[in-house]
Amino acid sequence: MKILIVDDEEQIRIMVGEFLENEGHQILLAVNGSEGLETARRESDGLNLIILDNKMPVMSGLEMLQTLRKEGNQVAVIIVTGHSEMDEETLIRHEVRGLIEKPFSLETLKNLINENKSR
Amino acid sequence: MGPLKWFKAKIGSEVSDIPIVSIFSSRPWWLELVLLGLFGLYAVFFAPMHQVLLGAEGMFQGLLVIVTGLLLGPWRGALLSGVIGYFSGYLWAQFYPSSFVGSALLSGAVGMGFGWLGDLLRRAAAQSRELKKAHQALQAAEGRLKQTEKLVFMGELAASIGHEINQPLTIIHMGGELAIRALSQQNLDKVHKNLNLIVGQSERAGKIIHRMKLLAKKEGTKTYETHQLNQLLDIAVKLVAEQLRLESIEVEMNLTSEPTPVHCDSVQLEMVFTNLLLNAKDALSKAPQKRIILSTCHRDGKIVTDIADTGEGIPAELMDQIFLPFFTTKEVGKGTGLGLSISNRIIESHGGELHATSAPGKGSVFSVILPRYHAA
Secondary structure (H helix, E strand, O other): OEEEEEOOOHHHHHHHHHHHHHOOOEEEEEOOHHHHHHHHHHOOOOOOEEEEEOOOOOOOHHHHHHHHHHOOOOOEEEEEEOOOOOOHHHHHHOOOOEEEEOOOOHHHHHHHHHHHHOO | OOHHHHHHHHHHHHHOOOOOOOOHHHOOHHHHHHHHHHHHHHHHHHHHHHHHHHOOOOOHHHHHHHHHHHHHOHHHHHHHHHHHHHHHHHHHHHHOOOOHHHHHHHHHHHHHHHHHHHHHHHHHHHHHHHHHHHHHHHHHHHHHHHHHHHHHHHHHHHHHHHHHHHHHHHHHHHHHHHHHHHHHOOOHHHHHHHHHHHHHHHHHHHHHHHHHHHHHOOOOOOOEEEEEHHHHHHHHHHHHHHHHHHOOOEEEEEOOOOOOEEEEEHHHHHHHHHHHHHHHHHHOOOOOOOEEEEEEEEEOOEEEEEEEEOOOOOOHHHOOOOOOOOOOOOOOOOOOOOHHHHHHHHHHHOOOEEEEEEEOOOEEEEEEEEEOOOOO
16 A cells, blocks of 8 residues: 655654555655645555644644545545544544544554555 | 619719719709709700711610610600619719719710720721631632632643643554564564663653643742743743644744843743743734744843734734633634733732733734842
């Protein structure tokens, strides 16, 4: 799978990236919503999944997701949040595939990705 | 011997040694009765009016006249008050060489005076008790108010702290997972790297908690101490740093290099500065240029702190409402409308002033003016 990881915390980007690479995925990285949006637009066809942090400077995860959906991009998205920042309605409206709360384990993330692969 | 005579004899014998002329014994008994009747009339009809006109309350004679008049009828009331008025008058007649009615009046006046004074003292005592009670209640209420204010501010900070502390926790969690995995692969370099990461991130989490502790400390202890205002500002900026970073807000600090001693409750001042910084952050949410300029300087023996933002500014018609409790322009659930009113109260309780100036479209400046502390 080609996976885009959008997170403003460098260490999280690196660790999740390396872990998923070891699992055999192709990884792209972005430091905020704005950069993530550009990458997602550029990779519009080949991209399978975005792991999207919500709270970020410049552009939040939710803003990036709203823009993507407005542009008709239906790529699968797993949202990473600190605490219950998003209600269920927002998640359904933007067709979010999964929600993962910080702090989370790499195993949980792996399972969530595998569930999505089989869908 | 009738009771009247016995009374007269007793009092007369007790005061007869005093070398002032007693006029009582020189009058025949029937004249005494006539005077008694006259005084009774005076006591019933004129004395209460007198006392009402003077506005004196709680005076024994007036009360007695009215009560006995009401209970026994005017005639008996007059007689009884006359008897008492007479004897008090008689006593005074022993000391003052004046006529019987005159001395009775004098005794009445003195009685009135004492009654009035007693009443005044009783009232003063009651007032002082009430004041003491009110003062205690006020102190308790102030303690509760301080706690509530702190909760309001802590609530506003909690979300940001939660997010901030989740970052190192996530990394620690993942680092642990990766270290375990590397250990099973006998990759000691990777184990080492991840364990180092865990140590570093634990320290980061510890620092966040330490900053929170600065706000939560000093519960119930002596709170006024001398602090450097510049340092308090530094702590406040660190407390909201993560929120400002998430909003891509730049902070410029132009703090004076001179000492900035203030006698204050440091936790309360940190709350004020944190609140003003978070307000500036909200004002900047839609601004093209996101900048907060924090400056301190000395002016006329005071220390002035300006917190300026490059936000949308405050409309002129709202300027006189912003310090009112529960006034807010933020959407429901976002702000309590208490921040500025609480801040204003805190600064005033420190003998300072909180002012706001704003240029719509350009930004606002909130100025905190505090007295500079001079060691005695």
